[in-house]
Amino acid sequence: MELRFGESEETLRAEVRAFLKENIPEAAGGEFEDRGDESFEAALGFNEKLADRGWIAPAWPKEYGGLGASIFEQVVFNEEFGYHGAPDTGTRGFGVGMIGPTLIIHGSDEQKAKYLPQITSGEHIWCQGYSEPGSGSDLASLQTRAVRDGDDYIINGQKIWTSGGHRANQMFTLVRTDPDAPKHRGISFLLIDDIKNTPGLTV
Ligand SMILES: Cc1cc2nc3c(=O)[nH]c(=O)nc-3n(C[C@H](O)[C@H](O)[C@H](O)COP(=O)(O)OP(=O)(O)OC[C@H]3O[C@@H](n4cnc5c(N)ncnc54)[C@H](O)[C@@H]3O)c2cc1C
Incomplete structure (x- = not known):
């Protein structure tokens, strides 16, 4: 080789x-x-x-x-x-x-077509919303809750250590969608668009 x-x-x-x-x-x-x-x-x-x-x-x-x-x-x-x-x-x-x-x-395919070209164009600046005030290494203890509301999710909670969060316009985040499941399950990976203009979201 x-x-x-x-x-x-x-x-x-x-x-x-x-x-x-x-x-x-x-x-x-x-x-x-x-x-x-x-x-x-x-x-x-x-x-x-x-x-x-x-x-x-x-x-x-x-x-x-x-x-x-x-x-x-x-x-x-x-x-x-x-x-x-x-x-x-x-x-x-x-x-x-x-x-x-x-x-x-x-x-x-829809997600790929929507998001990938906006990464390669430099328009989308992503940040990572995993850690919470009481949830670091033990990420399975995260408390941020997301509840389905028609086509949307209503998210309640707090994220910290979000590198570049003040500059980003997009966030991928981990949220609890099934509180009855074991802690390491019941967690979903959500993409939040246009975080600077999302109602109720403060940085
Ligand atoms: C530069 C930087 C950038 C970051 N950017 C991001 C980001 O963009 N998005 C994001 O979500 N997070 C981010 N983080 C957060 C990072 O992922 C967390 O700091 C990490 O998960 C640790 O969590 P914590 O700081 O709460 O420490 P804790 O989890 O409270 O750990 C504290 C100490 O306890 C030790 N410890 C923990 N659990 C155990 C165990 N079971 N057994 C033995 N020892 C243990 C750890 O090793 C550590 O020494 C960033 C952190 C840094 C330093």
């Missing part, structure tokens, strides 16, 4: 490296730095440029805005983005890294 990168991957690496050197905005700061509004806006602009090239999620299928890149090509992107400190908004971390793959494997 050949474990070294081939010529085409090294050509891609040179292209990615040149792009990053030219386009990483100074104002965006490093990937894990605490960012103010200006650097967040800069990271948004950077992600727009990635989206134009299909570089938000290169390994995703083309129909969802990826390039259908190989695992080796994806590794090239990851290495170069990491080395050069490419900024993110939550789009690549939570979107490409967590909710996207979950939908690709478990989502309905």
